[in-house]
Amino acid sequence: MSHIDNIPSTPGKFKMDKSPYIHHRLRWHSSIAKLTFWSFIFLGLILVFFFRSPSTVPSSTSPSSDLSRRSLRTNSWGGPTWEKRVKSSAKIRSRNGISVLVTGAAGFVGTHVSAALKRRGDGVLGLDNFNDYYDPSLKRARQALLERTGVFIVEGDINDVALLKKLFDVVQFTHVMHLAAQAGVRYAMENPSSYVHSNIAGLVSVLEVCKSVNPQPAIVWASSSSVYGLNTKVPFSEKDRTDQPASLYAATKKAGEEIAHTYNHIYGLSLTGLRFFTVYGPWGRPDMAYFFFTRDILKGKSIPIFEAANHGTVARDFTYVDDIVKGCLAALDTAEKSTGSGGKKKGAAQLRVFNLGNTSPVPVSDLVSILERLLKVKAKRLIMKLPRNGDVQFTHANISSAQRELGYKPTTDLQTGLKKFVRWYLSYYGLGKKSAQ
Numbered sequence: 294m295s296h297i298d299n300i301p302s303t304p305g306k307f308k309m310d311k312s313p314y315i316h317h318r319l320r321w322h323s324s325i326a327k328l329t330f331w332s333f334i335f336l337g338l339i340l341v342f343f344f345r346s347p348s349t350v351p352s353s354t355s356p357s358s359d360l361s362r363r364s365l366r367t368n369s370w371g372g373p374t375w376e377k378r379v380k381s382s383a384k385i386r387s388r389n390g391i392s393v394l395v396t397g398a399a400g401f402v403g404t405h406v407s408a409a410l411k412r413r414g415d416g417v418l419g420l421d422n423f424n425d426y427y428d429p430s431l432k433r434a435r436q437a438l439l440e441r442t443g444v445f446i447v448e449g450d451i452n453d454v455a456l457l458k459k460l461f462d463v464v465q466f467t468h469v470m471h472l473a474a475q476a477g478v479r480y481a482m483e484n485p486s487s488y489v490h491s492n493i494a495g496l497v498s499v500l501e502v503c504k505s506v507n508p509q510p511a512i513v514w515a516s517s518s519s520v521y522g523l524n525t526k527v528p529f530s531e532k533d534r535t536d537q538p539a540s541l542y543a544a545t546k547k548a549g550e551e552i553a554h555t556y557n558h559i560y561g562l563s564l565t566g567l568r569f570f571t572v573y574g575p576w577g578r579p580d581m582a583y584f585f586f587t588r589d590i591l592k593g594k595s596i597p598i599f600e601a602a603n604h605g606t607v608a609r610d611f612t613y614v615d616d617i618v619k620g621c622l623a624a625l626d627t628a629e630k631s632t633g634s635g636g637k638k639k640g641a642a643q644l645r646v647f648n649l650g651n652t653s654p655v656p657v658s659d660l661v662s663i664l665e666r667l668l669k670v671k672a673k674r675l676i677m678k679l680p681r682n683g684d685v686q687f688t689h690a691n692i693s694s695a696q697r698e699l700g701y702k703p704t705t706d707l708q709t710g711l712k713k714f715v716r717w718y719l720s721y722y723g724l725g726k727k728s729a730q
């Protein structure tokens with residue numbers, strides 16, 4: 294019988310005995326009881342800490358700021374059934390197909406890229422931690438969408454090296470499409486550590502695993518137009534300076550580009566960074582302006598529209614998601630093999646960075662006008678000074694390098710793309726019956 298079995302369930306049942314031996318035993322038992330009790334409390338607290346599921350969905354403009362709750366949830370993985378699903382999802386079903394591990398597969402761009410790869414017969418396995426930076430039910434809906442196309446998303450964090458290694462044990466991925474990241478420019482002031490956790494530590498764990506597996510995969514990953522920061526030379530070219538980030542988000546993406554250089558240099562990893570310019574479209578991110586403007590216009594709430602000093606226009610090179618997907622697939626298809634093996638470089642490997650933008654910046658006020666026409670609702674415009682929280686005044690991509698090397702050619706203007714977004718929004722949220730959080 295164990296000591297736990299000896300401990301009475303209620304103190305009242307405990308009979309005191311005068312014998313010193315018994316007394317000593319009782320004291321001993323009671324300290325064991327206390328110890329056991331506090332061990333349980335402690336264990337319980339640890340379990341609560343790790344297993345707590347995402348709580349109430351935060352509003353898109355004020356996402357959760359508790360990093361511990363949002364990251365590294367310990368999920369169960371492994372076992373024959375799980376491995377079968379992983380293998381089947383990653384199985385190449387076309388001639389010359391590739392097998393790709395897509396991190397951030399339940400994210401906006403990740404979902405579109407995974408579906409496109411699967412459509413053309415490539416093997417695709419998703420990985421996502423389903424954090425609650427924005428409404429996780431949207432991520433679950435994207436997961437359901439991918440599941441219908443045969444893409445399995447493993448639930449886990451990119452910082453979980455054991456899980457990453459296991460995935461490479463089960464599948465010899467030829468490519469990694471690394472899209473998992475902490476996105477959003479303004480949120481970086483609220484929750485800085487989540488950017489370091491995902492965009493720096495997470496990137497390093499992905500690269501650590503990629504460099505040590507054999508064969509090493511080629512890696513394509515999401516950088517950001519925000520790396521141009523305070524650069525004023527337009528349009529932004531890959532040759533322009535990127536050493537003046539205006540937000541911590543931008544700084545972590547810039548750091549990612551330098552980290553990519555290191556892993557390419559030391560280990561011979563083939564690495565391509567894609568600088569996305571304000572990607573929008575169906576199944577988009579609720580924290581982005583076009584998305585919550587739509588929600589708030591429909592709700593009759595006012596829309597904060599930023600303007601720069603002296604009524605300066607704030608503009609973005611808004612890029613439609615299908616154009617971005619074409620750029621991502623072209624980057625995967627033109628990626629050369631990594632050259633290292635067993636963690637050792639065997640020769641020089643490919644290292645690239647491309648702008649993926651639309652090349653025609655649109656003022657934010659014009660974006661609102663397009664939404665008003667599409668939604669047939671007048672927006673309550675609230676003109677505000679551009680806050681000093683990381684936003685830059687404008688972005689504009691020079692895409693000649695992507696055009697030349699990837700055959701990248703965006704074809705969707707903002708009006709057309711927003712029309713597709715609004716159609717999706719209304720069908721997904723059901724004409725105001727439920728609305729985006």
Ligand SMILES: O=C(O)[C@H]1O[C@H](OP(=O)(O)OP(=O)(O)OC[C@H]2O[C@@H](n3ccc(=O)[nH]c3=O)[C@H](O)[C@@H]2O)[C@H](O)[C@@H](O)[C@@H]1O
Nearest residue numbers: 476477517518519569570571581582583597598599657684
């Ligand atoms: O291109 C990029 O690299 C970045 O694009 C977007 O960042 P951003 O362009 O700031 O996109 P939004 O947050 O949707 O803002 C779009 C425009 O609306 C403006 N805005 C935003 C919010 C608001 O309340 N009012 C307003 O006028 C912003 O200043 C900006 O000009 C994404 O959120 C980033 O994750 C991504 O990396």
